[in-house]
Amino acid sequence: MGRVAKFDRDKAIEKVMYELWQKGYEACSVKSLSETLEITRSSFYHAFGSREALFKEALTKYFEQSPAKAFNEGNKQTPIKALFTDTFKHICSVVASANSLKGCMLVNCTSELANIHPDLSPYISDANKSIMAQFEYLVNCGKERKEITEHANTKALALILQNLLNGIYMMSKVPGNEDNLWLMAEQTLKSVDLYEG
Amino acid sequence: MGRVAKFDRDKAIEKVMYELWQKGYEACSVKSLSETLEITRSSFYHAFGSREALFKEALTKYFEQSPAKAFNEGNKQTPIKALFTDTFKHICSVVASANSLKGCMLVNCTSELANIHPDLSPYISDANKSIMAQFEYLVNCGKERKEITEHANTKALALILQNLLNGIYMMSKVPGNEDNLWLMAEQTLKSVDLYEG
DNA sequence: TAAATAGTGTACATGAATGTACAATATAGA
DNA sequence: TCTATATTGTACATTCATGTACACTATTTA
Numbered sequence: 001m002g003r004v005a006k007f008d009r010d011k012a013i014e015k016v017m018y019e020l021w022q023k024g025y026e027a028c029s030v031k032s033l034s035e036t037l038e039i040t041r042s043s044f045y046h047a048f049g050s051r052e053a054l055f056k057e058a059l060t061k062y063f064e065q066s067p068a069k070a071f072n073e074g075n076k077q078t079p080i081k082a083l084f085t086d087t088f089k090h091i092c093s094v095v096a097s098a099n100s101l102k103g104c105m106l107v108n109c110t111s112e113l114a115n116i117h118p119d120l121s122p123y124i125s126d127a128n129k130s131i132m133a134q135f136e137y138l139v140n141c142g143k144e145r146k147e148i149t150e151h152a153n154t155k156a157l158a159l160i161l162q163n164l165l166n167g168i169y170m171m172s173k174v175p176g177n178e179d180n181l182w183l184m185a186e187q188t189l190k191s192v193d194l195y196e197g
Numbered sequence: 198m199g200r201v202a203k204f205d206r207d208k209a210i211e212k213v214m215y216e217l218w219q220k221g222y223e224a225c226s227v228k229s230l231s232e233t234l235e236i237t238r239s240s241f242y243h244a245f246g247s248r249e250a251l252f253k254e255a256l257t258k259y260f261e262q263s264p265a266k267a268f269n270e271g272n273k274q275t276p277i278k279a280l281f282t283d284t285f286k287h288i289c290s291v292v293a294s295a296n297s298l299k300g301c302m303l304v305n306c307t308s309e310l311a312n313i314h315p316d317l318s319p320y321i322s323d324a325n326k327s328i329m330a331q332f333e334y335l336v337n338c339g340k341e342r343k344e345i346t347e348h349a350n351t352k353a354l355a356l357i358l359q360n361l362l363n364g365i366y367m368m369s370k371v372p373g374n375e376d377n378l379w380l381m382a383e384q385t386l387k388s389v390d391l392y393e394g
Numbered sequence: 395t396a397a398a399t400a401g402t403g404t405a406c407a408t409g410a411a412t413g414t415a416c417a418a419t420a421t422a423g424a
Numbered sequence: 425t426c427t428a429t430a431t432t433g434t435a436c437a438t439t440c441a442t443g444t445a446c447a448c449t450a451t452t453t454a
Contacts, residue, residue, distance in 0.1 A: 024309055026223050031441055043402055102312050111305040112221055114370040128371045159381035166367055167360035173311040174325045184356035191388040228411055240432055
């Protein structure tokens, strides 16, 4: 079926993910991405269509490797407070580790592109909204499991959780040691009674 | 003393502040900023030295006009819980208003430039750290005033407050109606016993 | 082995962006 | 009015960046 590509498409997307994560969208020109992948721009357009299209693939890959993806595996059978506690603890540790890229690709892209980039802005908004929806779902699971009181405000808790998630990544860029990050996360979870340790 | 500038330097910085706030640092080239100001690049370099230098002036102006600057005016004579409650409420309302620029210039620039831009990165880190320090100071004032219990963890509270501040701006970019923002802020303040209403 | 096909590279035309050098301009004060 | 000087504009030499057209190359399968 014709000539085979001289590069591994999947590995290429991973490389691009790291570039975008680190440098942001606008800083990654087609020229610079092509040089990173050691292909010509022509091959780039042929393989990926456009920078926007590749961005979407890279963001998908980002979600797949994120320590926050554990939140997506929770359901009515999951001990919810333990899921929150363990996952946030794990995120703090991953994010603060020396060789980790700082910040969250989604947070970075949200501040760079939301309400700015005509094509990508809605895509990014949707990604944020689906995280929010997942937290609401998890809180509701906790209510069904009687771990969380029926009277708790689901939306408020989901907002606080999403804010905590974003904030851990954000703070990892500035003072950013694991102790501070976990101090914030632990106290937040405790103060809304979602901690279990 | 020579020819007078055809533009108002202070208004120019304000214009640049809005540009940077909205579009981010890299998206504001010297060319585009010069066009916005209706001066040539030559005049730009003459008047401001460099894009980096102007950025710093613009960020200073941003702080001066931010609704969060009320936090800087708190001291041992200030009712601290009321300060937190009122200021966060005000921020939610300002940020969600239709004609407001979305997001926080500092948050945007932190995700874009921290750990990336050699010259501006330390500058931005310092700005974040001084906000953190101010929150610690306010919490300590609250302790002296006996509004906040002596046993509270100052650092943890300051982290939570800074995270809330960042988060309000961040969320204003996505679902972003005032009700949601305030729901998050109110519940956060209540859950750490810094609410007074 | 030949054709079909998928991937690659060169080239083009164009505009954005940078920073500096030097000449032109306008104005305040002597 | 003259002159010192702050400000402005033109020009230059480069590099980055975009997207497409078309020719070239390698590989599969009929």
